[in-house]
Amino acid sequence: MTHTFLNEAPITTASDQVFVDMRREIVEGTIVQGSKISEPELAKRYGVSRATLREALNRLESCYLVERKANVGCRVVALTAERLIEVYQVRSSLEGLACRLAADNMEPEEVKGLKQLLNQHLQTQRVKEGESYYQEAGDLDFHYRIIQGSKNAHLIHLLCNELYQLIRMYRVQMGMVGPRVSKAFDEHLAIINAIENHDGELAEMLMKRHISASQANIQTKFDLLAKQKA
Amino acid sequence: MTHTFLNEAPITTASDQVFVDMRREIVEGTIVQGSKISEPELAKRYGVSRATLREALNRLESCYLVERKANVGCRVVALTAERLIEVYQVRSSLEGLACRLAADNMEPEEVKGLKQLLNQHLQTQRVKEGESYYQEAGDLDFHYRIIQGSKNAHLIHLLCNELYQLIRMYRVQMGMVGPRVSKAFDEHLAIINAIENHDGELAEMLMKRHISASQANIQTKFDLLAKQKA
DNA sequence: TAGATTAATAGTGTCGACAATTGGGGTGTT
DNA sequence: AACACCCCAATTGTCGACACTATTAATCTA
Numbered sequence: 001m002t003h004t005f006l007n008e009a010p011i012t013t014a015s016d017q018v019f020v021d022m023r024r025e026i027v028e029g030t031i032v033q034g035s036k037i038s039e040p041e042l043a044k045r046y047g048v049s050r051a052t053l054r055e056a057l058n059r060l061e062s063c064y065l066v067e068r069k070a071n072v073g074c075r076v077v078a079l080t081a082e083r084l085i086e087v088y089q090v091r092s093s094l095e096g097l098a099c100r101l102a103a104d105n106m107e108p109e110e111v112k113g114l115k116q117l118l119n120q121h122l123q124t125q126r127v128k129e130g131e132s133y134y135q136e137a138g139d140l141d142f143h144y145r146i147i148q149g150s151k152n153a154h155l156i157h158l159l160c161n162e163l164y165q166l167i168r169m170y171r172v173q174m175g176m177v178g179p180r181v182s183k184a185f186d187e188h189l190a191i192i193n194a195i196e197n198h199d200g201e202l203a204e205m206l207m208k209r210h211i212s213a214s215q216a217n218i219q220t221k222f223d224l225l226a227k228q229k230a
Numbered sequence: 231m232t233h234t235f236l237n238e239a240p241i242t243t244a245s246d247q248v249f250v251d252m253r254r255e256i257v258e259g260t261i262v263q264g265s266k267i268s269e270p271e272l273a274k275r276y277g278v279s280r281a282t283l284r285e286a287l288n289r290l291e292s293c294y295l296v297e298r299k300a301n302v303g304c305r306v307v308a309l310t311a312e313r314l315i316e317v318y319q320v321r322s323s324l325e326g327l328a329c330r331l332a333a334d335n336m337e338p339e340e341v342k343g344l345k346q347l348l349n350q351h352l353q354t355q356r357v358k359e360g361e362s363y364y365q366e367a368g369d370l371d372f373h374y375r376i377i378q379g380s381k382n383a384h385l386i387h388l389l390c391n392e393l394y395q396l397i398r399m400y401r402v403q404m405g406m407v408g409p410r411v412s413k414a415f416d417e418h419l420a421i422i423n424a425i426e427n428h429d430g431e432l433a434e435m436l437m438k439r440h441i442s443a444s445q446a447n448i449q450t451k452f453d454l455l456a457k458q459k460a
Numbered sequence: 461t462a463g464a465t466t467a468a469t470a471g472t473g474t475c476g477a478c479a480a481t482t483g484g485g486g487t488g489t490t
Numbered sequence: 491a492a493c494a495c496c497c498c499a500a501t502t503g504t505c506g507a508c509a510c511t512a513t514t515a516a517t518c519t520a
Contacts, residue, residue: 051474070502072481083384090324285504
């Protein structure tokens with residue numbers, strides 16, 4: 001089952017469907033990163049007209065999954081170490097902000113739900129130690145809820161609708177290695193505590209560090225690939 | 231003369247032209263904020279087909295100037311005090327980041343150019359005291375150059391291509407009041423000094439404050455409008 | 461008369477076809 | 491053999507028409 005984002009508009013139109021389908025295929029690597037996109041080909045594949053497909057491509061461009069050039073065409077974004085750094089610098093800054101705002105604006109029951117979610121992770125994690133999938137979805141859920149807790153609609157849109165799919169793409173295709181799972185759990189716990197105490201500054205700082213650690217983890221994969229070539 | 235952004239793709243296609251034209255009209259208020267957009271009507275007005283106009287609308291949506299709902303239509307964004315706060319929280323965070331990065335990554339000649347720009351502002355400003363136009367364009371230029379100095383392509387795109395037009399829209403339509411001009415100059419100067427000294431932390435902090443001050447200035451206009459109604 | 465139901469009417473979503481542009485391959489020239 | 495030029499195929503940009511949806515106006519019912 002794929003992780004869906006709850007605050008998205010419901011899928012009513014055909015281009016919505018193509019957008020969601022293509023997004024998943026790009027994030028998961030079925031449509032390979034860096035490859036060129038042929039509009040006539042994909043239109044046939046999804047059984048829609050080119051106009052509909054182009055509508056979907058426009059939206060994919062909005063969340064940084066494809067890049068267009070006028071009169072040339074469209075290609076899937078390429079995952080590079082440089083871009084990872086750039087994106088994570090932005091992510092760190094924005095989610096840090098979200099976390100600080102959440103410390104002020106989250107309702108008590110939201111915080112409670114967040115703690116329950118974390119306990120739930122602890123359960124499943126003990127059972128499925130090493131299996132990263134649940135942690136993957138769980139981590140996203142954790143971040144997702146905090147972002148929602150900021151109550152800043154613009155920020156929520158920016159992170160949940162625009163940026164997150166690209167981040168997921170790095171995580172899914174570059175994978176997570178090592179014993180990051182349990183460490184991430186502790187970090188999550190510390191963040192929740194800071195939020196519960198309405199300590200915005202601390203919450204922001206902890207979230208930024210948490211994200212930096214996550215970045216370093218993915219970075220490792222790039223370093224490995226580079227060494228493998230040499 | 232309108233302020234154009236230098237890092238934009240050149241206008242080759244018809245939808246490019248419509249996009250740029252509509253963007254200006256929305257930012258300047260010719261197309262009034264909050265109003266509904268009729269695709270057939272505007273298509274006729276710009277002398278293009280609906281497909282071309284829709285392409286432009288998609289891009290306007292990407293920079294937060296219009297909002298679409300499926301099967302309902304499109305309307306120009308409404309300027310509200312709440313949204314101003316939300317947008318400026320994000321802006322402050324991102325430009326703070328950009329400023330911190332610029333302190334590390336700007337070339338000496340870029341810093342030099344920035345200082346010259348500031349001196350130039352001082353000249354024109356003395357002559358045209360009170361007239362906000364030059365300060366308007368100059369301030370944008372100042373921020374623009376620092377953002378470029380971050381050397382983070384993703385961040386640059388986010389700020390210069392996606393967010394800035396909306397910020398301009400607030401500034402143009404809500405105006406700037408009071409003796410903010412000379413104060414802004416001093417703030418700019420302090421920021422440049424921090425960048426020159428490669429003091430990223432200070433530069434970030436000063437930029438955030440500078441932006442907060444700018445926000446408070448625009449906020450005043452909303453408060454005035456609210457009082458005027460009562 | 462108030463409310464609900466239904467029909468007309470814009471307006472949006474989608475389609476297939478045409479026009480304009482790009483990139484590549486082949487030809488010719490020096 | 492290297493380079494420049496030109497032509498052609500493929501792809502993208504644009505158009506007008508059709509299908510479907512939502513909103514409004516009119517009609518009917520209680």
